Amino acid sequence: xxxxxxxxxxxxxxxxxxxxxxxxxxxxxxxxxxxxxxxxxxxxxxxxxxxxxxxxxxxxxxxxxxxxxxxxxxxxxxxxxxxxxxxxxxxxxxxxxxxxxxxxxxxxxxxxxxxxxxxxxxxxxxxxxxxxxxxxxxxxxxxxxxxxxxxxxxxxxxxxxxxxxxxxxxxxxxxxxxxxxxxxxxxxxxxxxxxxxxxxxxxxxxxxxxxxxxxxxxxxxxxxxxxxxxxxxxxxxxxxxxxxxxxxxxxxxxxxxxxxxxxxxxxxxxxxxxxxxxxxxxxxxxxxxxxxxxxxxxxxxxxxxxxxxxxxxxxxxxxxxxxxxxxxxxxxxxxxxxxxxxxxxxxxxxxxxxxxxxxxxxxxxxxxxxxxxx
Amino acid sequence: xxxxxxxxxxxxxxxxxxxxxxxxxxxxxxxxxxxxxxxxxxxxxxxxxxxxxxxxxxxxxxxxxxxxxxxxxxxxxxxxxxxxxxxxxxxxxxxxxxxxxxxxxxxxxxxxxxxxxxxxxxxxxxxxxxxxxxxxxxxxxxxxxxxxxxxxxxxxxxxxxxxxxxxxxxxxxxxxxxxxxxxxxx
Numbered sequence: 001x002x003x004x005x006x007x008x009x010x011x012x013x014x015x016x017x018x019x020x021x022x023x024x025x026x027x028x029x030x031x032x033x034x035x036x037x038x039x040x041x042x043x044x045x046x047x048x049x050x051x052x053x054x055x056x057x058x059x060x061x062x063x064x065x066x067x068x069x070x071x072x073x074x075x076x077x078x079x080x081x082x083x084x085x086x087x088x089x090x091x092x093x094x095x096x097x098x099x100x101x102x103x104x105x106x107x108x109x110x111x112x113x114x115x116x117x118x119x120x121x122x123x124x125x126x127x128x129x130x131x132x133x134x135x136x137x138x139x140x141x142x143x144x145x146x147x148x149x150x151x152x153x154x155x156x157x158x159x160x161x162x163x164x165x166x167x168x169x170x171x172x173x174x175x176x177x178x179x180x181x182x183x184x185x186x187x188x189x190x191x192x193x194x195x196x197x198x199x200x201x202x203x204x205x206x207x208x209x210x211x212x213x214x215x216x217x218x219x220x221x222x223x224x225x226x227x228x229x230x231x232x233x234x235x236x237x238x239x240x241x242x243x244x245x246x247x248x249x250x251x252x253x254x255x256x257x258x259x260x261x262x263x264x265x266x267x268x269x270x271x272x273x274x275x276x277x278x279x280x281x282x283x284x285x286x287x288x289x290x291x292x293x294x295x296x297x298x299x300x301x302x303x304x305x306x307x308x309x310x311x312x313x314x315x316x317x318x319x320x321x322x323x324x325x326x327x328x329x330x331x332x333x334x335x336x337x338x339x340x341x342x343x344x345x346x347x348x349x350x351x352x353x354x355x356x357x358x359x360x361x362x363x364x365x366x367x368x369x370x371x372x373x374x
Numbered sequence: 375x376x377x378x379x380x381x382x383x384x385x386x387x388x389x390x391x392x393x394x395x396x397x398x399x400x401x402x403x404x405x406x407x408x409x410x411x412x413x414x415x416x417x418x419x420x421x422x423x424x425x426x427x428x429x430x431x432x433x434x435x436x437x438x439x440x441x442x443x444x445x446x447x448x449x450x451x452x453x454x455x456x457x458x459x460x461x462x463x464x465x466x467x468x469x470x471x472x473x474x475x476x477x478x479x480x481x482x483x484x485x486x487x488x489x490x491x492x493x494x495x496x497x498x499x500x501x502x503x504x505x506x507x508x509x510x511x512x513x514x515x516x517x518x519x520x521x522x523x524x525x526x527x528x529x530x531x532x533x534x535x536x537x538x539x540x541x542x543x544x545x546x547x548x549x550x551x552x553x554x555x556x557x558x559x560x
Contacts, residue, residue, distance in 0.1 A: 003401065005394070005397055005398055005401050005407075005409070005528075030413070031413060114413065170413070171410065171436065171437075174410060174411055174413050175408055175409065175410045175436050176394065176397060176408070176409040176410070177407065177408050177409075177433075178401040178406075178407060258433075258434045258435060258436070259434060259435040260434075261432070261434035261435075262433075262434030262435040263434075263435075265434065334437065336435065336437070336438065336439045337434065337435045337438070338439060
């Protein structure tokens with residue numbers, strides 16, 4: 001299929017439709033709305049379900065119900081809307097249902113603004129809803145990846161009876177790039193043996209997240225954990241750039257990952273031995289490859305559009321073997337290439353301490369934003 | 375190697391579409407390309423701008439602080455972006471809506487009465503095509519024929535009757551800019 005110029009949000013919607021999406025439930029919110037609009041136009045034309053709910057709370061509970069039938073279902077929203085969905089997401093996790101959710105992250109906390117951000121990293125990757133569960137989290141950094149990861153999201157959700165969150169951001173959602181859409185998959189006709197679709201000629205099935213007896217809940221918790229360990233073993237994805245001889249390892253995902261790529265390429269052109277690891281699965285997180293790199297690297301630089309959330313995971317992986325630095329923009333601000341390049345050049349010429357808190361050092365360096373960021 | 379172009383104006387002036395057209399033409403020519411809008415909570419008459427990057431390799435950051443070229447469709451856009459164009463870059467400003475000269479002397483500067491030229495051709499809404507043509511006159515990032523082909527290929531059928539006037543607007547802008555002398559660089 002030929003490449004088309006596609007907007008990230010629209011590309012994700014069309015990729016989901018071509019993956020055999022049967023029902024979409026959502027509520028509009030910028031910077032995600034083009035996704036919902038595309039669904040509103042396309043799904044009824046194809047004889048499938050599009051429903052704009054009265055709120056995000058309603059939308060996620062409609063997703064919950066529809067997922068119980070074993071159908072391919074999804075919702076999408078942006079940060080404040082996703083917060084509203086958290087109760088439903090926990091129930092979906094507790095009921096072990098395959099559901100795909102897109103979060104096109106915007107500036108926060110609170111109502112914040114509609115500009116691109118990565119401030120939902122903790123919320124999305126560490127759960128967000130209550131209880132012990134482990135969402136799979138995929139982070140696209142361009143339109144082609146947005147498409148490919150949507151297709152993958154449905155497959156992973158069904159394979160592991162898991163929630164899969166595609167964590168995009170305002171820039172990846174709004175950008176237009178040439179990309180190739182996947183072929184149409186037929187709608188499913190065979191449903192899993194746990195699905196509730198009417199009990200004619202078979203025994204009754206029940207789907208629920210209620211386990212009144214703690215010992216039975218614990219059995220369920222262990223089942224979720226075992227499935228998670230399988231996911232960790234099989235589904236890790238990340239991309240490496242210029243890492244073979246890198247002394248400085250930059251780590252960034254999504255929008256900040258692609259800005260970091262520009263900076264790393266510019267630093268390489270000046271002879272700096274720097275590389276980039278861009279996580280594509282934020283959960284499972286690439287702890288092992290980063291741990292391996294920490295045995296040879298001189299320093300790490302974590303770049304995010306938040307106050308240093310993935311930073312915690314990088315520090316877990318590095319385990320104090322190598323100094324780690326952090327550079328972030330917040331509130332809907334996106335770093336320019338030059339800002340990250342300056343950090344790389346500084347790290348190349350300075351000795352970075354092993355001790356201390358990289359987030360604290362960064363905040364001091366930028367004087368808590370009082371220096372007048374561009 | 376990449377070329378970054380910012381197109382900025384009031385909402386409704388066609389800044390975003392001019393950028394998309396450039397992006398389509400770049401894609402059709404086999405280049406890597408990104409188009410990204412500034413998407414504030416804005417409405418018609420507010421500000422609208424987009425950044426287009428055309429490259430022969432993978433594009434990282436889709437926005438830049440210092441672009442190679444800027445199309446300023448109104449005064450606030452000129453005020454914002456004139457200091458940011460790289461030295462030796464291109465700045466095309468819409469003289470119809472701007473009451474001051476361009477002060478930078480280290481860039482190729484074009485003050486073009488885009489609204490008046492568009493009205494002469496027959497539709498003031500063609501001002502974005504006049505401006506895009508002027509860009510091509512100073513920065514031949516793509517041949518004008520490729521832009522025209524992209525216009526034909528990617529606009530809805532119901533607008534195809536407007537193609538000749540759009541082509542005329544591109545050509546008039548290009549001819550105007552080609553006659554403006556560029557600064558001499560050592």
